């Protein structure tokens with residue numbers, strides 16, 4: 001890792017108790033109280049889960065969507081270390097931090113949803129291994145990736161606590177963890193899509209396809225970039241820092257590129273399977289499909305030219321809409337497009353929603369506390385980053 | 397060096413690796429699973445069912461299951477409308493028009509049994525991440541082990557027949573589903589629902605024998621007198637009876653559906669009306685597993701991608717180290733271009 005040569009990251013500093021952190025705290029307490037009830041009385045006491053919809057928003061929002069939102073670290077790391085776009089280096093740490101939280105929480109969130117959670121360790125024990133199961137692979141990847149991310153992020157703590165020796169040693173093998181940190185989330189995000197294949201005809205044809213893994217993976221990568229745009233704008237506004245426009249503007253272009261590939265795969269698959277006709281039916285599924293598609297298409301309009309990509313408000317909204325598209329794709333595939341037969345319905349209960357809000361609140365609170373106290377964001381008064389690629393571009 | 401071309405080259409290499417990990421041709425395709433030769437199962441003949449629900453009560457008793465009220469207000473009747481974690485078997489009534497003609501489509505009524513079909517290639521087994529749902533290699537019974545189960549409910553969501561159910565009202569809820577009374581087999585007994593059935597509508601036996609019996613019935617002339625076995629088809633432990641043949645729908649449900657099931661069904665009313673949707677012959681688990689094995693078989697593809705990624709990452713981390721040292725003082729040059 002080479003942070004020491006780029007603009008050194010530094011703690012933002014400032015108060016920890018603000019209206020935002022206070023609100024997060026309240027939401028987290030509410031979620032904890034509801035979870036206490038859930039563990040004493042069972043899932044039925046706080047959720048609207050039923051045998052027609054055994055998976056609700058705790059699975060879809062907290063785990064499937066939560067981990068997709070946590071793809072910023074992976075998407076940026078790919079850009080910097082695999083595609084050698086070194087100029088994006090200052091974005092690595094903040095993105096990795098958000099990913100670390102997102103994935104760790106997704107991993108913990110699974111436990112809240114497990115009906116027999118005390119057996120959780122079975123999934124990592126060879127005695128119970130079930131290699132044919134997609135869920136088995138999802139669980140292995142998520143667990144390994146969380147460990148890998150903590151290792152990738154550990155230099156931040158080592159810097160704070162002055163563990164120079166350990167850091168130097170770790171740097172020597174960091175490339176391997178970086179590589180693992182791209183392969184594991186690729187496997188994990190694609191497998192979140194594969195989870196649905198065994199559901200067969202219970203999933204609406206607008207979403208059921210053998211290309212689900214590719215569709216989920218590509219959308220997760222674009223969401224990764226969208227999250228970085230979204231977070232950078234938010235962090236800049238919240239901490240009154242200048243926005244890293246020189247990074248975000250070209251990043252938005254890369255995001256649109258991956259998004260274009262995603263759209264081609266998505267619609268190519270629908271056409272090839274002859275499933276696009278279902279999009280013109282007069283039902284909820286078709287409506288939600290178009291809503292999802294509109295969200296995915298909106299960044300192409302909002303950020304169509306270089307001028308527009310220099311506008312922070314547009315970057316923020318474009319990123320947010322793309323994230324919403326990703327949310328809708330996942331909700332549609334797992335819930336709206338899922339039909340086990342007549343008579344079943346599901347809409348999350350208020351306590352169920354509060355737990356999900358609490359989970360996202362933990363993420364926001366953690367991000368604030370760590371960026372204020374640990375060296376994550378680039379130092380504000382330092383000169384901006386120079387990298388080989390940027391220099392090459394400038395001298396051309 | 398031309399940065400853009402370099403980027404494109406890497407993008408293509410990386411893109412190929414990504415596409416490779418997710419959408420490879422099905423090199424490890426697997427077809428539907430084969431049925432174990434000694435597999436046992438049930439034959440349910442809707443035309444013989446009189447809706448007495450003796451099997452529902454017998455199932456409760458045999459499996460030591462608690463009462464299941466469908467209304468907390470009127471907690472008097474153990475009459476769940478569907479199978480639950482506490483009820484493994486229900487008989488559902490269907491009717492049309494005036495509902496007076498037994499086994500007729502128009503103005504008719506009929507009964508249908510709902511319990512695990514013991515798929516030959518079960519989705520629930522393929523889904524389960526901890527081998528809590530397994531298929532017995534000899535009997536073919538799809539069995540559940542609560543001590544292994546983590547309660548993820550993937551099996552509940554995956555089963556194409558909506559059979560496994562979870563108990564949401566308990567902090568230690570288990571999955572509940574018919575296990576073909578496997579605990580009775582060592583005692584020399586068999587499925588309680590079949591044993592108790594007064595008409596032979598639910599018949600126990602080897603799947604091969606049940607299948608032959610089903611086809612014998614489909615070939616019968618409507619109204620022709622025939623023999624109806626009861627209880628256990630293999631041992632003929634209960635006396636058979638004689639009666640006229642109904643007009644069957646020419647379809648053995650479960651013979652082909654999702655790769656076949658060990659519970660076969662006959663009816664005089666189209667199965668779709670009895671809550672049995674048409675299903676493809678290719679099992680969903682074989683599709684899912686083909687995909688998984690293609691991507692992760694022997695971990696070949698993930699390791700290859702990891703190798704490529706490590707190599708590239710190693711080069712780039714080093715590359716960064718060399719160039720960054722001299723890059724620092726030219727910082728502003730880089731910045732101008734991006735502003």
Ligand code: SF4
Pocket residue numbers: 511512513514515518519520521538554555556557558559560573
């Ligand atoms: S009917 Fe459902 S629960 Fe029974 S074996 Fe088939 S997939 Fe499993």
Ligand code: SF4
Pocket residue numbers: 523524525526527528529540544545546547548549550551552571
């Ligand atoms: S709920 Fe239990 S039996 Fe069903 S898939 Fe999950 S671990 Fe397996």
Ligand code: SF4
Pocket residue numbers: 451454455456458459484485511573574575576577587588589590
């Ligand atoms: S075989 Fe046993 S468990 Fe299954 S439905 Fe019949 S009585 Fe119930």
